[in-house]
Amino acid sequence: MTREEVIKDLREKFKSDIIELFDKSPKRIYVEIKPESITKLSEFIFRNLGARFNIASGVDVRYHIEILYHFTIEEINLLISVRVKLPKDKLEIDSIANIIKGANWIEREINEMLGINFKGHPNLKKLLLPDEWPEGIYPLRRDYDEWDKNAIRDRGV
Amino acid sequence: MSLKLNALLKSPWVFHLSTGSCNNCDIEILDCLTPRFDIERFGMLLVGSIKHADVLLVTGSCNRKSAERLKRLYEQAPKPCLVVAIGECSLSRGMFIDSYNCPLPLDKIVPVSVYIPGCPPKPEAIIAGVVKLIEKVKKGT
Numbered sequence: 466m467t468r469e470e471v472i473k474d475l476r477e478k479f480k481s482d483i484i485e486l487f488d489k490s491p492k493r494i495y496v497e498i499k500p501e502s503i504t505k506l507s508e509f510i511f512r513n514l515g516a517r518f519n520i521a522s523g524v525d526v527r528y529h530i531e532i533l534y535h536f537t538i539e540e541i542n543l544l545i546s547v548r549v550k551l552p553k554d555k556l557e558i559d560s561i562a563n564i565i566k567g568a569n570w571i572e573r574e575i576n577e578m579l580g581i582n583f584k585g586h587p588n589l590k591k592l593l594l595p596d597e598w599p600e601g602i603y604p605l606r607r608d609y610d611e612w613d614k615n616a617i618r619d620r621g622v
Numbered sequence: 623m624s625l626k627l628n629a630l631l632k633s634p635w636v637f638h639l640s641t642g643s644c645n646n647c648d649i650e651i652l653d654c655l656t657p658r659f660d661i662e663r664f665g666m667l668l669v670g671s672i673k674h675a676d677v678l679l680v681t682g683s684c685n686r687k688s689a690e691r692l693k694r695l696y697e698q699a700p701k702p703c704l705v706v707a708i709g710e711c712s713l714s715r716g717m718f719i720d721s722y723n724c725p726l727p728l729d730k731i732v733p734v735s736v737y738i739p740g741c742p743p744k745p746e747a748i749i750a751g752v753v754k755l756i757e758k759v760k761k762g763t
Binding site: 613 | 720723726
């Protein structure tokens with residue numbers, strides 16, 4: 466399997482799901498897809514193309530929140546980043562933790578840091594933040610401001 | 623000077639706590655204890671439990687989760703217990719001062735006896751800090 470075959474495969478099989486396929490460099494492609502087809506596409510990349518799931522990353526880009534799922538195919542040295550854009554009034558997406566076990570913890574972290582609801586996740590509770598962290602406050606959103614009145618933010622000089 | 627502190631100076635046993643540091647300070651502490659700098663020859667021994675320790679070495683910027691653990695450890699330590707803050711993060715939280723998860727500096731959580739700045743502090747700086755701590759306790763301040 467070569468790099469061209471992978472791109473051709475993705476273009477043909479997911480013609481209606483892919484919004485844009487951006488060929489950035491010899492080592493990297495970005496695939497922007499519709500949010501509802503993430504399980505289908507990630508299962509195909511993971512099982513059929515033999516890719517490794519690296520990590521997912523969530524970013525608040527002011528107008529929407531986007532998640533990037535990074536997959537590597539090591540034989541051909543290619544990094545596939547699957548990009549999903551979620552509108553701010555409907556922050557939910559299907560969980561891929563049932564297909565890929567390694568996505569379990571990063572989905573929990575994205576859930577507590579950005580407030581995205583992963584539908585069908587087996588155990589969606591807090592991973593890094595303490596238990597007394599208030600509901601509905603997400604620290605990596607752009608509009609986050611301090612809720613804790615006891616916190617000291619000056620250097621004491 | 624109290625009898626307890628006098629006895630402590632002969633051989634202060636240390637307990638090492640990392641409250642979410644990047645591990646550089648921890649490596650420098652281990653450099654101090656292992657044969658190159660070898661402060662074990664002065665009786666400073668790393669112990670596995672806070673209940674055996676006289677000195678608590680703290681590295682890292684205390685986050686909301688580890689601050690609770692730090693308080694509990696300080697309660698369990700036999701008194702008098704001296705706290706040594708090692709590295710910029712535990713002194714003032716360093717670059718994490720505006721982080722959502724680091725609300726308080728270390729000395730607002732437990733009383734601190736010695737501050738050793740640096741990112742990470744050299745083993746020589748840690749030894750100098752320990753010497754200053756012993757001088758301070760000897761003078762009884």
